[in-house]
Amino acid sequence: MQAIxxxxxxxFSHCYGCGPANPHGFHLKSYIDGERTHARFxxxxxxxxxxxxxVYGGMLAxxxxxxxTASAAAFAYRAQSRVMGDGGPPIRFVTxxxxxxxxxxxxxxxELLIEGTLxxxxxxxxxIDLTLSAGGEVCVTGVMVAVQFVAKx
Amino acid sequence: MQAIxxxxxxxFSHCYGCGPANPHGFHLKSYIDGERTHARFxxxxxxxxxxxxxVYGGMLAxxxxxxxTASAAAFAYRAQSRVMGDGGPPIRFVTxxxxxxxxxxxxxxxELLIEGTLxxxxxxxxxIDLTLSAGGEVCVTGVMVAVQFVAKx
Numbered sequence: 001m002q003a004i005x006x007x008x009x010x011x012f013s014h015c016y017g018c019g020p021a022n023p024h025g026f027h028l029k030s031y032i033d034g035e036r037t038h039a040r041f042x043x044x045x046x047x048x049x050x051x052x053x054x055v056y057g058g059m060l061a062x063x064x065x066x067x068x069t070a071s072a073a074a075f076a077y078r079a080q081s082r083v084m085g086d087g088g089p090p091i092r093f094v095t096x097x098x099x100x101x102x103x104x105x106x107x108x109x110x111e112l113l114i115e116g117t118l119x120x121x122x123x124x125x126x127x128i129d130l131t132l133s134a135g136g137e138v139c140v141t142g143v144m145v146a147v148q149f150v151a152k153x
Numbered sequence: 154m155q156a157i158x159x160x161x162x163x164x165f166s167h168c169y170g171c172g173p174a175n176p177h178g179f180h181l182k183s184y185i186d187g188e189r190t191h192a193r194f195x196x197x198x199x200x201x202x203x204x205x206x207x208v209y210g211g212m213l214a215x216x217x218x219x220x221x222t223a224s225a226a227a228f229a230y231r232a233q234s235r236v237m238g239d240g241g242p243p244i245r246f247v248t249x250x251x252x253x254x255x256x257x258x259x260x261x262x263x264e265l266l267i268e269g270t271l272x273x274x275x276x277x278x279x280x281i282d283l284t285l286s287a288g289g290e291v292c293v294t295g296v297m298v299a300v301q302f303v304a305k306x
Binding site for chain 1: 252
């Protein structure tokens with residue numbers, strides 16, 4: 001099953017967090033399933049927070065950020081009754097703003113589940129609710145305002 | 154001149170973004186100067202966003218996050234008329250929430266300036282305003298709610 005990011009246009013696939021064309025990055029892979037998007041990621045132990053054993057805040061923000069823009073694209077395709085990779089004009093979002101709430105420490109060494117739901121989609125603007133959980137416990141929540149990217153001619 | 158992070162207690166110095174004790178991380182260094190804190194960082198070219206030539210959002214959130222908690226600590230020391238490394242009980246903050254506004258693309262290959270100002274400090278809670286600029290242009294702004302960390306006995 002192809003991830004949302006695998007459908008990004010080649011020109012816009014260089015993101016360190018999730019771009020298939022970035023040889024160094026995290027290669028986050030997001031999927032849509034019904035009303036929800038999901039991604040799974042296990043940070044390496046070096047991505048520690050100040051206190052060992054927990055994930056550092058920047059990694060958690062990165063995961064929400066990349067998953068959020070992927071989710072926005074997937075929801076926008078669905079709203080237009082389109083399928084990613086259908087040969088039509090590609091839909092790609094960038095982050096306008098991201099609010100991250102760190103609700104409890106996120107443990108290292110555990111697979112993290114990042115999920116997204118669509119809050120609203122109007123014109124070029126999508127609002128995505130995000131959660132990040134470890135072992136069934138929600139550790140981080142977020143809200144993203146994503147804006148559809150229109151490439152300059 | 155020692156950075157704020159160089160005064161973090163050894164036990165809490167493992168952050169990938171800014172911990173002196175993390176051998177793999179970014180080692181962000183923040184300083185306080187009057188009413189403002191500042192840090193400078195030049196992301197390597199691999200930290201690209203979806204479109205080459207710009208910094209990816211997760212890196213920018215990381216820089217604000219680490220600089221924000223450092224700023225909170227520095228402002229809290231000053232509010233208590235203390236100096237970091239004075240031998241008293243260490244003051245260390247963690248992120249409660251972080252809102253990041255991406256105002257324009259942040260270019261790669263340029264030194265970024267991250268600055269913080271204290272918005273409020275009440276009890277264990279500090280609110281920090283953050284900006285990230287490149288070549289004198291503000292690219293990202295943020296607001297952090299930081300919470301003083303109290304180690305469990």
